Amino acid sequence: MRRWIQAILAGCIMAALVNWELLAFSAFPKCDPQNHERSKEEYCAPKWGPLADGVGLAFGALEQVIVVHKEAINALATVAIAIFTYTLWRATNRLWDAGKEQGRTAQLAAEAARDTADSYMMGECAHIHPSVPDLGHFFPSGAYAMYPADPNTPLPRVHLSFANVGKTYGVIHVLRGEIAIGDLPSRLGFTYSKERRDGSILVRPNTQTDPIPFDLNRNLTIDEINEIGVGTTPIFVFGYVLYMDIFGYYHGRSFCFRVQRGRNASVQLAGGSEYNYRTKTKMPEQFQI
Numbered sequence: 001m002r003r004w005i006q007a008i009l010a011g012c013i014m015a016a017l018v019n020w021e022l023l024a025f026s027a028f029p030k031c032d033p034q035n036h037e038r039s040k041e042e043y044c045a046p047k048w049g050p051l052a053d054g055v056g057l058a059f060g061a062l063e064q065v066i067v068v069h070k071e072a073i074n075a076l077a078t079v080a081i082a083i084f085t086y087t088l089w090r091a092t093n094r095l096w097d098a099g100k101e102q103g104r105t106a107q108l109a110a111e112a113a114r115d116t117a118d119s120y121m122m123g124e125c126a127h128i129h130p131s132v133p134d135l136g137h138f139f140p141s142g143a144y145a146m147y148p149a150d151p152n153t154p155l156p157r158v159h160l161s162f163a164n165v166g167k168t169y170g171v172i173h174v175l176r177g178e179i180a181i182g183d184l185p186s187r188l189g190f191t192y193s194k195e196r197r198d199g200s201i202l203v204r205p206n207t208q209t210d211p212i213p214f215d216l217n218r219n220l221t222i223d224e225i226n227e228i229g230v231g232t233t234p235i236f237v238f239g240y241v242l243y244m245d246i247f248g249y250y251h252g253r254s255f256c257f258r259v260q261r262g263r264n265a266s267v268q269l270a271g272g273s274e275y276n277y278r279t280k281t282k283m284p285e286q287f288q289i
Contacts, residue, residue, distance in 0.1 A: 125245035126170025128203055130255045132267050133237040134159040134211060139225060148222060156216040158237050162201075163208035170243040170251075172201040177214030177239035181224055184236045184256070184271055203243070214239070231262020238275050244283055252279035 137157040139145070144153040158179055164170050201209055214237070220228075227233035238256035245251060256275035260266045269276060 124167050125247055125249070126164050126168055126203065126205070126243065126251075127166035128162050128164050128170050128172065128241055128243050128251070128253060130239075130241065130253070130257075131161040131163060131208065133235075133257050133259055135235070135259065135261075137213075138235070139220070139228075148220060148225060153219050155218070156220055157213050158215075158235075159211035159213055160237070160239075161208045161211050162203065162241055164203040164205055166245075167205055168246045169202060169204050170245055172203060172209070172241060172243045174242040175201075175212060175239070176241075177212075177237065179214065179216040180236040180238070181216075181220070181228070182233050184238070184258075184275075186274075228261050231260055231264055235259040235261075236270060238271060248283045250281050250283045252277075252281075254278070 135158060137154075137159065139156070140148045140153050144150060147153070156179065158177070160177060162172065162175075203209055224233060228235060236256065236258055238254075240252055240254040242250060242252050254275060254277050256269065256271035258266075258268050258270035
């Protein structure tokens, strides 16, 4: 049994004993020595019998002890109250610690539930990725192949498709693509061209968009055409796509490809985390229904 409970029980027992003493003495009538009809012993005899008489004598002795040692008893009572207060404080402190621990447990449970919900949404939402760049319309063709510097020569063009490999549909809102020849510029110091946004493009699961063109902002020089053709100068295609999922989140997917022509032709990711990253935010107000 805990100590503070024992202290409470002891206090209750003391109170019961005091009340019992008062009850015992109330059974004795006041003695009147002038009353000659009965003897003093007969008149002052207890009305409850021998048991009450013994109890009365015992409590009378206890009362004398209390009167004689009143200060000591008060000191002991003060110590008992202090002990009881300390034990009560400890019990309250333990309850507070238990409450804080329960709060931490509830917080961990809430975080686990949130992580579970986030994992479910990530597993069920749309995931849109760009395809490998198509350079079929990048170099001048036909009559323009002989005169690439002609002002009427079409701009170099790259086509990209965007595939949804997720389980639910996504809606593309913003598409941006850029082309760099030779060196990849620092993304922090690069200024994108005008945004390309063809309305809202719905991309169903396991499907991809039609090829979307992105143009270089100038024509190629003859030297660039030759260097790209033999593989000494690479082409960088980079940009990002912003799309909405069915859970009300707005996803960003940034990408960068390095295209090598010539004998060692290849297409690979480039630019590291500066150019290849993901973002996720709540849906902007202009796209909310």
